[in-house]
Amino acid sequence: MASPPSKEWPVERYDTVLVNMDPSKKWPHSGLEGHTVAWLRLIFRICGAIPAADRFLAYVQRYHIIPQPSVSAQTSHGGKTDPITGLYALKRALRADKSYLGDVIPVSRL
Template identity: 40%
Template structure:
């Protein structure tokens, strides 16, 4: 299969976004927004600085009421908006300027152990980088509106951590993480409803 022609040539790109969710117990309230980074590689971040987010994968489930049901955790790599080429009309209802997209890399939530999706000692879900046979991360482009919440993760080192890991490379070279359900009380309540 050959290259695919896209109906646009240029993108607006953002390096961070503020995500805000509603309160688990009172949907009329909104806790403070969380800054989510999508910083490409630079002199400070050799491998980039890409934060984790929770996204909706099934329209039948709504965050935060449904917890992880119908949702998954991904690493956010790019926030973009295609620009309609000058002199061209958009090919569908609305302008490209209203179409915000996100490029993500996928993670899998470890299968249930003894009926639970959590590590026995920490009571936190375990995430694994989704890797096919060729060992390249599985990525996707999704509508920005599927992003629900910032997600805090903790590297899962095992008995001994590699001494070469640091803040700029740990997300690149670690393949298993804990989903930090204790990050804030709203996230804790939401996850507790489905674990």
């Protein structure tokens, strides 16, 4: 869920989502293989005369998986999980100019 600032949440709030980048890979059977982790920023729909554009889209900003020490478990994604928590360590993906790396994708890919 993406929400603007409010009295209860003064700094906005956004959900982290898995984006399916490869339709042949299905969550959770394929793990993160064929998926990327992203921060959901906006869900929108383009209205107009173009039928293909008449669907819901999402603007997401990507995360990169931070490589962990070799003692952690190797995963099908090629990344490694934290040896203590078993979770991935993430950082926000940046372009060369330090702006966040974002994509507009169909909501059906979430």
